[in-house]
Amino acid sequence: MKTPFRRSAILTLLVLSAAAPFFTGCEEEAAESIYDPSAPSAPAPVITSVTVEGGGGLLSGVSVVVIDGSNFSADTSKVIVFFDAVRASVLSSTLTQVRVKAPVLVKDSVRIRVSVQGAESFSAVQFANLSAAVATFGGFTAFEEAYGIACDQAGNVYAGMLSNGLGIGLRKFTPAGDTSTYSPKGLGIDVWSALKMGPGGVIYACRNQRAMYTITAGNPPVLFVAGASTAKYYDLDFDKSMNIWTGGADTNVYRIKPDKTTKAFSFRKNANVRSVRVYNDHLYVGGIVDSTEGVWRAPIDGAGELGAFTKYFDLTAQPGYGYNGPGVYAVTFNTAGEMYVGTNGPDGLLVVAPNAASWQAYYPGLFVAGSQHLLFAWGDGGNLYVTRRGNGITTNTLLKVNTQKSSAPYYGRGDL
Numbered sequence: 460m461k462t463p464f465r466r467s468a469i470l471t472l473l474v475l476s477a478a479a480p481f482f483t484g485c486e487e488e489a490a491e492s493i494y495d496p497s498a499p500s501a502p503a504p505v506i507t508s509v510t511v512e513g514g515g516g517l518l519s520g521v522s523v524v525v526i527d528g529s530n531f532s533a534d535t536s537k538v539i540v541f542f543d544a545v546r547a548s549v550l551s552s553t554l555t556q557v558r559v560k561a562p563v564l565v566k567d568s569v570r571i572r573v574s575v576q577g578a579e580s581f582s583a584v585q586f587a588n589l590s591a592a593v594a595t596f597g598g599f600t601a602f603e604e605a606y607g608i609a610c611d612q613a614g615n616v617y618a619g620m621l622s623n624g625l626g627i628g629l630r631k632f633t634p635a636g637d638t639s640t641y642s643p644k645g646l647g648i649d650v651w652s653a654l655k656m657g658p659g660g661v662i663y664a665c666r667n668q669r670a671m672y673t674i675t676a677g678n679p680p681v682l683f684v685a686g687a688s689t690a691k692y693y694d695l696d697f698d699k700s701m702n703i704w705t706g707g708a709d710t711n712v713y714r715i716k717p718d719k720t721t722k723a724f725s726f727r728k729n730a731n732v733r734s735v736r737v738y739n740d741h742l743y744v745g746g747i748v749d750s751t752e753g754v755w756r757a758p759i760d761g762a763g764e765l766g767a768f769t770k771y772f773d774l775t776a777q778p779g780y781g782y783n784g785p786g787v788y789a790v791t792f793n794t795a796g797e798m799y800v801g802t803n804g805p806d807g808l809l810v811v812a813p814n815a816a817s818w819q820a821y822y823p824g825l826f827v828a829g830s831q832h833l834l835f836a837w838g839d840g841g842n843l844y845v846t847r848r849g850n851g852i853t854t855n856t857l858l859k860v861n862t863q864k865s866s867a868p869y870y871g872r873g874d875l
Contacts, residue, residue, distance in 0.1 A: 500578060503578050503580035504531055504581070506526055506527075506583065509524060511524060516590055517588060518561065518589070518861060520560075521592040524560075525558055526559065526571070526573060529555055530575065531557050531575060532575050533552060540574075541573075542561070545562040547561065561589060565594075568587075569586065571587055593826065593861075594858070595856050595857065596636065596844065601854060602623050603621065604848070604856075605621075605630075609654035610656065614634040614842070616836065616838060616844055617656075618857065629662070634840075641674075642675070642678060651666050653735075654674075655696060656871055657872070663695060665694060667691060667693045670683075671686075689709065693735075696736050696737045697737065698737045701717050707732055708732070709732070711723040712726050727768070732745070733746040733747075734787065741757065743755070744790075745790040752775045755770055756768065756771045772800070772818070774802065788832055789833060789834050791866070795813070796867075797810050797864070799821065799862075803830060803832070806828070808845070830848060830852075831848040832858075833847070838859075842862070843866075
């Protein structure tokens with residue numbers, strides 16, 4: 460009984476032995492290594508200086524950073540720049556200079572290093588501080604919203620606060636963010652569409668009605684003047700003579716003199732003015748006329764009389780905006796004549812060159828598209844405060860924007 464098993468086993472061994480050369484002959488040879496241990500390494504990159512293109516501080520997500528040194532590469536694909544562990548976008552490079560866009564990173568003592576393909580070592584570390592270009596301010600709760608805002612010359616921010624849609628009075632914020640109650644809640648008139656600091660440190664307030672109020676520390680609002688029954692005062696600003704200019708959803712804009720006498724000036728039949736700003740002896744109004752969102756202006760003469768309005772900036776005509784598109788909610792200027800425009804469009808804020816020669820998105824990517832950027836107030840150190848109404852993605856809040864520019868004068872608070 461054992462003989463057939465032995466014969467079968469012997470036959471199997473003979474077959475496997477015959478096949479062995481066939482299988483071993485098909486093995487792949489090992490690939491030759493491309494690493495050459497004797498090849499010389501490129502010299503390590505060297506950083507001699509880190510500066511901001513155009514000057515100013517280093518702003519997260521905004522500044523173009525210029526790195527000077529040696530042993531870089533003219534091929535941008537071979538250059539890698541790290542801010543801590545965050546890789547920056549390389550804009551251009553030569554053997555002695557690399558330009559990068561600062562990444563979105565807010566931190567002191569950020570470690571900047573450069574690596575170049577072919578070099579075994581990174582550069583030595585250079586340190587820099589990255590500041591926020593746009594940051595939330597004020598520490599609001601989820602139920603709070605800042606509506607009208609104003610700043611004094613010391614940089615303090617005053618905000619008409621809402622909680623669950625109801626006015627709760629004015630709150631004061633120091634530049635450091637310390638908070639206190641400035642004015643208590645009044646008798647149902649605390650939803651302020653605009654605030655401006657006026658002579659003597661008195662705050663002037665509008666609420667999209669025909670009345671204007673004044674507010675002082677520790678006191679409820681007091682009626683300053685009441686206009687015609689059809690008048691609307693949504694926003695306001697002062698000129699050099701301390702006349703107040705105001706307007707709203709009205710066919711007119713209005714001048715209110717310090718003695719409270721009021722005069723109407725014709726603007727447009729189908730107008731809704733949302734922003735008023737005096738700059739360089741002109742009155743600028745932003746909003747909508749018929750179906751056009753934009754900014755119009757008229758000259759103010761030495762007697763405080765207003766000339767004819769002309770269209771200054773047509774937002775509706777710009778690419779990406781158009782008919783029934785985003786609106787103009789806020790307008791202000793810096794000392795260079797650049798105009799900032801707050802919108803609810805895809806770019807959030809725009810900056811318009813002097814004489815409206817051109818425009819561009821301001822700090823692209825740092826403002827959430829669709830949120831309403833309602834009101835502006837210039838603080839200290841180039842900080843522009845912006846009220847933002849959320850769009851379901853973002854919440855209502857107050858933003859502090861580091862413009863690295865100076866405000867054009869607010870005459871009411873005593874700017875020269």
